[in-house]
Amino acid sequence: MNLIKQIENDIKNNTYSPVYLFMGEEEYYIDYLTKLIINNSLQDHEKDFNLNILYGKDTLISDIISISKQYPVMSERKLVIVKEAQDLSKKDTEGNSLDDLINYVNNPLTSTILVLNFKHKSLDKRKAIYKAILKNGLIFESKRLYENQAQDWILSYLKSFGFNIDKKSSFLITELLGTEINKIVNELDKLIVLKGKNKTITQDDIEKYIGISKEFNVFELRKAIGERDLFKCMKIIDYFSKNPKSNPLVVVISLVFDFFIKLFIYHSLSDKSDRSIASALKVNPYFVKDYSLAARNYSMKSISSKISILREFDLKSKGLGANNISNSDILKELIFKLLH
Structure with a gap:
């Protein structure tokens, strides 16, 4: 996040790199930083002639280079945004790929800001184009939150x-x-x-x-499962059956599955301090006590069998082997098997 602050401060001071690569699985910061550059690098009246927004799957590498080499019109700078730049890693109709940008990146036009949005994945750091951008521009990798x-x-x-x-x-x-x-x-x-x-x-x-109930949600269901509280589980399931759109069965089973995977990891830890558990399970330390309680109610051996049950019911939630059975009945059967 320090790099985000650096980019924000640079923009505030009207300082820009000639080339930016924003990449990674988390879209939010890629979009945020791109919008920040668009909103601050050009005045509104300058954008008609000096803002070019391109899309990787519809754009030739030669077009990006050609547009980036154009001088701005009645403006200090020109801005070229390439969205979906991950599609440039494939060869275009001219047989060019992202690597063919290297010559431009090594000698960019100082009046042009070239921004590459590489979403849902990261550019291979061993590639020459990555090293060229790192040397001559700025790279920010947007990682998913744990x-x-x-x-x-x-x-x-x-x-x-x-x-x-x-x-x-x-x-x-x-x-x-x-x-x-x-x-x-x-x-x-x-x-x-x-x-x-x-x-x-x-x-x-x-x-x-x-629209998330503070009493009847997946978090409370997982806690009730951990406590082996059948009555509370049934109350939550009843609420889910009346509010199916807010509590899709596939999502509920997925989150309960995640809960048991974390319990399995808990049992495998030699260091069971709160800090160690929170780090290993990637949860907030505030919730460690819930896992500690659940671990007392479920041995590692029993967790393995529960995970197998969850896999079976995950298939049922997707319509395999559960014809004419309601989602509510599927969930009730699952909870009964998990608690017994």
Whole structure:
């Protein structure tokens, strides 16, 4: 994240690299940094003649080079954005690939800013084009958040707008939305607008505005499974059956599967300090106690059998071997087998 701050400060000081490569699995920062450059490098009246947005799958390497070598029109600089640049790694109709940009990258036009968006993957760091950009431009790799990083990210994002949220509420968000930042930001922005002057976000707000129940969610279901609390599990399943769109069966089973995988890892640890467990399981230390309790209720041997059961029910949730059985009944049967 220090590199993001550096790029932000450079842009604030009107300092730009001739070539940027924004790459990685997490789209959010790739889009964020690209928009930041678009919004600050050119005045609105300069964009008509000096902003070119290209798409890798529809663009020739020779076109990128040709456009990048053009001088700006009545402006200090020209901006060339190549979205979906990962498609440039394949040869275009002229037989050129991303490597054919090397000559330009080694001798770029100083009045041009070339931005390459390489999404869902990273450019091979052994490639000559990567080394050329690293030497003559700037590379930022946007990595996916781990589960144990997501809560702190949410806290930091909300803090930047003057809002705060407790750890359990932030965990509730990531449990149902995952760690994809774009999804998280969409919901957080909604909360920020709807909360207005009240700067504290609670579990009630999450239930009201995002639609995630603070009592009946996958996080509470996993906790109830860990406690072997059949009554609580059935109450949650009943809620799920009445709100199927908010609790898709495939997602629920996937998250319960993840819970048992983490329990398996827990049992394999020699160092069972909270810090070691949180690091190994990639969870917030606040929730280590839930795994410690569950580990007392499920031996490593029993966890192996539970994982096999979950694999079987994952197939059922996708329609294999479960004809004419409701999702609610599938989940009830799964919970019964996990708890017995």
